[in-house]
Amino acid sequence: MRQVEVGVIGTGWCGGIRAETLARQALVKALHIAEIRPDRLDEVAKATGAATATEDWHAISRHGSIAAVYISATPEDTHYPMARECLLAGKHVFLEKPIAMELAQADELLAIAKRNHLKFTIGYSQRFNAKYAYVRKSIREGAIGRPVSALVSRHLTRSLGKKISGRTKLSPAAMECTHDLDFLLWCFEPAKPVRVYSQINYGAMREASGGDVPDNQWITVTLDNGASFVVGGGWSLPPGYPNACTTWIEMIGSDGSVFLDDSHRDVVLNTMRQGMQLPMSSMPGEPVEHAYAGPMAAETLHFLDAVANDKPVLVTPEHARMVMEVYMAADLSAERNEIVTLPLPAAKPRAAAGR
Numbered sequence: 001m002r003q004v005e006v007g008v009i010g011t012g013w014c015g016g017i018r019a020e021t022l023a024r025q026a027l028v029k030a031l032h033i034a035e036i037r038p039d040r041l042d043e044v045a046k047a048t049g050a051a052t053a054t055e056d057w058h059a060i061s062r063h064g065s066i067a068a069v070y071i072s073a074t075p076e077d078t079h080y081p082m083a084r085e086c087l088l089a090g091k092h093v094f095l096e097k098p099i100a101m102e103l104a105q106a107d108e109l110l111a112i113a114k115r116n117h118l119k120f121t122i123g124y125s126q127r128f129n130a131k132y133a134y135v136r137k138s139i140r141e142g143a144i145g146r147p148v149s150a151l152v153s154r155h156l157t158r159s160l161g162k163k164i165s166g167r168t169k170l171s172p173a174a175m176e177c178t179h180d181l182d183f184l185l186w187c188f189e190p191a192k193p194v195r196v197y198s199q200i201n202y203g204a205m206r207e208a209s210g211g212d213v214p215d216n217q218w219i220t221v222t223l224d225n226g227a228s229f230v231v232g233g234g235w236s237l238p239p240g241y242p243n244a245c246t247t248w249i250e251m252i253g254s255d256g257s258v259f260l261d262d263s264h265r266d267v268v269l270n271t272m273r274q275g276m277q278l279p280m281s282s283m284p285g286e287p288v289e290h291a292y293a294g295p296m297a298a299e300t301l302h303f304l305d306a307v308a309n310d311k312p313v314l315v316t317p318e319h320a321r322m323v324m325e326v327y328m329a330a331d332l333s334a335e336r337n338e339i340v341t342l343p344l345p346a347a348k349p350r351a352a353a354g355r
């Protein structure tokens with residue numbers, strides 16, 4: 001068994017889950033963490049027994065023994081400079097979505113990873129949800145025939161919408177529908193997207209934020225084999241149901257269909273003190289004593305296994321780049337109020353910010 005030293009940059013919500021998952025793994029020789037909030041750094045260092053804990057993320061990229069780095073920092077414009085520096089330093093990189101802010105930045109990251117023979121993947125964690133994997137399996141095994149069309153409707157509660165839109169100007173397409181674009185393009189492989197049409201809807205979030213924050217966004221994608229799908233995502237639901245996130249998926253094939261209910265109505269906690277709550281309803285999931293409810297732990301370990309045992313990653317950076325192109329086309333379509341044809345032109349990357 002080959003053990004590796006790993007680093008996690010940004011140990012907030014997702015990075016905390018990644019660090020705690022890695023800390024319990026026999027394949028991990030040592031865990032190193034970086035976080036700019038000293039209290040959170042201290043908390044995660046204690047919970048994980050991290051070998052080193054620093055407020056300077058460059059210490060991770062410069063650490064000679066670290067083989068793989070998980071980048072889970074926010075805001076989202078930190079992703080490209082952090083991934084770039086880690087890849088240039090010869091580290092395998094797991095990067096939370098979004099891959100970058102511009103297509104040319106994504107292209108540069110892909111090129112560095114390829115040139116240096118490094119594993120590079122993006123956190124499309126829903127692929128590690130067994131229900132989603134079942135939809136793809138039913139296509140791959142021919143149970144529903146050839147996929148013809150699909151729908152994904154995903155909605156988050158307003159508190160999460162405020163957290164996300166408070167730190168980035170990225171759209172619901174880039175921040176939420178991105179998971180579903182990734183999933184459906186994976187299901188419809190090898191078909192490629194050729195046309196995108198999208199509309200953005202304003203309502204509660206614009207009023208609450210006083211800014212230009214939409215409630216949700218709907219996207220229609222046409223593929224080169226004539227199939228098409230619709231993805232809608234948003235973050236404006238009131239507190240209460242579904243607590244964190246609700247998703248409904250319809251996959252229609254030539255010989256059958258799969259309907260998937262990921263609406264988190266299956267576990268209801270009702271207490272005198274707090275009323276009705278719906279635990280385990282977030283997209284990353286959460287630890288439940290000895291078990292983990294959700295996809296993020298398995299995803300974290302998949303990348304560790306890929307690095308330690310030289311196996312391929314499930315989400316290739318090329319696929320993530322295609323997803324990025326589709327959500328950027330969706331934003332463009334909504335802005336121009338017209339259909340956008342792919343591919344989009346890619347400009348040269350602007351210099352990496354020195355964060």
Ligand SMILES: NC(=O)c1ccc[n+]([C@@H]2O[C@H](COP(=O)([O-])OP(=O)(O)OC[C@H]3O[C@@H](n4cnc5c(N)ncnc54)[C@H](O)[C@@H]3O)[C@@H](O)[C@H]2O)c1
Nearest residue numbers: 010012013014034035036057072073074096097125283284
């Ligand atoms: N796959 C999923 O289901 C999923 C769910 C939520 C978020 N995400 C993605 O994961 C990323 C993290 O989201 P989150 O909700 O955990 O965010 P978060 O804000 O809870 O955590 C980010 C952490 O990064 C830290 N940080 C910021 N700058 C840093 C720096 N220079 N060095 C070190 N640490 C730094 C912050 O202090 C914070 O603790 C986001 O980009 C988001 O798109 C993915």
